[in-house]
Amino acid sequence: MKREQSRLRLNLQKLTRLTVSVRFRLTGWYVLVLGLVLVLFGSVVYLVLSNSLHSGLDDLLHSRFEQLIEGYNTNNGQINLQEQDESGPSQPVEGEIWLLLDVQGKLIQRAGRINESDTRLLFNLAVSYSLHQYQQIYQSFKVSSTNPASIIKQFDYRFYFAPVVVSGQKVGTLVLGRSREAVEETLHQLLLVLLLAAPAALLFSALGGYWLATRAMRPVRTIIKAANEIEVTDLSRRLNLKGPQDELGELAATFDRMIARLEEAFNRQRQFTADASHELRTPLTIIDLEVSRALTRKRTPQEYQRALEIIQSENSYMSRLVGDLLTLARADVGQAIPQLEDLDLSDLVLEVVERLSPLSRQKGVELLIGELPELLICGNHTYLTQMLTNLIENGIKFTSGNGNWVRVVTGKIYEKWAYIRVADDGPGISAEHLPHLFDRFYQVDQVRGHSESQLEQEGVSLTETASATGGSGLGLSIVKWVATSHKGEVKVESQPGVGTVFEVWLPLIPDRI
Numbered sequence: 469m470k471r472e473q474s475r476l477r478l479n480l481q482k483l484t485r486l487t488v489s490v491r492f493r494l495t496g497w498y499v500l501v502l503g504l505v506l507v508l509f510g511s512v513v514y515l516v517l518s519n520s521l522h523s524g525l526d527d528l529l530h531s532r533f534e535q536l537i538e539g540y541n542t543n544n545g546q547i548n549l550q551e552q553d554e555s556g557p558s559q560p561v562e563g564e565i566w567l568l569l570d571v572q573g574k575l576i577q578r579a580g581r582i583n584e585s586d587t588r589l590l591f592n593l594a595v596s597y598s599l600h601q602y603q604q605i606y607q608s609f610k611v612s613s614t615n616p617a618s619i620i621k622q623f624d625y626r627f628y629f630a631p632v633v634v635s636g637q638k639v640g641t642l643v644l645g646r647s648r649e650a651v652e653e654t655l656h657q658l659l660l661v662l663l664l665a666a667p668a669a670l671l672f673s674a675l676g677g678y679w680l681a682t683r684a685m686r687p688v689r690t691i692i693k694a695a696n697e698i699e700v701t702d703l704s705r706r707l708n709l710k711g712p713q714d715e716l717g718e719l720a721a722t723f724d725r726m727i728a729r730l731e732e733a734f735n736r737q738r739q740f741t742a743d744a745s746h747e748l749r750t751p752l753t754i755i756d757l758e759v760s761r762a763l764t765r766k767r768t769p770q771e772y773q774r775a776l777e778i779i780q781s782e783n784s785y786m787s788r789l790v791g792d793l794l795t796l797a798r799a800d801v802g803q804a805i806p807q808l809e810d811l812d813l814s815d816l817v818l819e820v821v822e823r824l825s826p827l828s829r830q831k832g833v834e835l836l837i838g839e840l841p842e843l844l845i846c847g848n849h850t851y852l853t854q855m856l857t858n859l860i861e862n863g864i865k866f867t868s869g870n871g872n873w874v875r876v877v878t879g880k881i882y883e884k885w886a887y888i889r890v891a892d893d894g895p896g897i898s899a900e901h902l903p904h905l906f907d908r909f910y911q912v913d914q915v916r917g918h919s920e921s922q923l924e925q926e927g928v929s930l931t932e933t934a935s936a937t938g939g940s941g942l943g944l945s946i947v948k949w950v951a952t953s954h955k956g957e958v959k960v961e962s963q964p965g966v967g968t969v970f971e972v973w974l975p976l977i978p979d980r981i
Contacts, residue, residue, distance in 0.1 A: 549579075565579065573594075614674065835873075885976065889969060
């Protein structure tokens with residue numbers, strides 16, 4: 469009993485999944501639309517054929533009327549029923565009924581098998597219609613006809629009431645009728661064919677539609693299976709769906725691109741975390757070594773002062789690193805949205821240059837200013853200041869001891885863009901490093917990339933390393949983000965032994981160009 473109940477529940481679940489599936493709904497809509505089309509098509513065919521057959525019968529009655537009138541004899545007021553040529557009258561055909569009345573409404577001549585009650589009905593109608601001299605009327609009736617076996621049957625007839633006119637004078641009225649049985653039989657057969665063919669067509673269409681829907685939805689099942697198998701720890705799976713590049717093919721390609729972006733984001737996040745841990749470990753190690761060294765034995769005031777200066781330097785470095793990490797983290801999640809205002813780019817450059825002039829003098833680098841025309845842009849003062857500071861500080865740091873000057877110039881390009889150009893005559897950057905300059909934690913000088921043991925073996929102390937580099941490899945990443953968030957871009961050109969040029973393009977305010 470329980471097994472039967474479980475089987476019943478399983479079957480109900482399968483039926484429920486089937487009825488709510490996209491394949492079932494697509495097939496249902498397809499069959500519904502096809503059914504409506506078939507009903508509309510069948511109705512139109514039936515109505516057109518019915519109208520055509522009835523019009524043909526009316527035309528036949530009119531033609532037969534003209535044929536009979538050709539044999540009208542004005543002497544006796546009757547129609548001569550003799551074999552003549554094609555234009556003349558002939559004997560009544562099977563199933564034909566006609567009545568001839570004179571102008572006084574008296575029945576003169578009749579033909580065909582029809583009982584007396586129906587004859588009187590036709591006679592009365594003909595008399596009433598004859599009041600109008602040239603009126604022609606078509607009417608349909610059921611009449612009782614008798615055959616030689618005296619069997620009475622009801623038949624549908626179409627009658628034509630028309631005046632008999634000779635030399636412009638009405639001499640009587642002719643009532644002519646033909647059976648509608650052939651027309652009705654043809655329409656009945658057509659209706660039967662439509663009623664039998666339509667359900668069969670719908671059944672085959674439903675089966676074919678469901679098969680086509682199943683075949684069309686196969687890529688979707690592949691996508692679902694792959695999505696269920698993909699985990700955060702393994703984003704290397706791809707669908708690589710082969711087939712026509714239709715909507716489902718585009719969906720599969722979009723899914724692959726989405727997974728690729730997720731994999732890239734996770735890899736970047738892992739790399740970011742690893743690099744941040746590495747960058748923070750070095751200053752923390754230096755601070756720990758200096759504190760341990762100072763506490764191992766009593767030191768002179770000068771040694772204590774030197775240890776505190778090193779700790780302060782590394783603390784400043786970590787504070788700046790954490791600040792840069794927070795800036796980029798907020799940018800990644802879309803929280804660092806710059807609040808824009810109208811700014812004069814030249815004033816901003818002067819402000820940053822004045823603030824960094826003491827640093828350049830300390831490093832022995834001449835900080836030069838070129839042309840600074842008025843350039844109105846829409847930007848965020850804080851972020852643009854940070855961008856300029858990073859570029860100029862980089863120039864000063866790498867030029868010190870290798871070059872003599874850093875120059876800052878602004879101007880316009882194509883009357884639509886403002887540019888800031890920061891150039892130096894430092895050692896330059898090799899071509900293989902240029903594509904990676906704006907990657908996070910990427911540093912051209914590989915001093916910080918060495919391990920502590922390697923540095924000690926090379927005779928470089930951790931203290932000297934920290935003071936020598938002073939950078940985290942995040943400055944240019946922030947520069948690129950600031951430029952991009954202001955709908956601009958940053959470019960770099962460098963030649964070893966000659967110098968480096970960074971150029972940032974920012975859009976001018978349209979109504980101020």
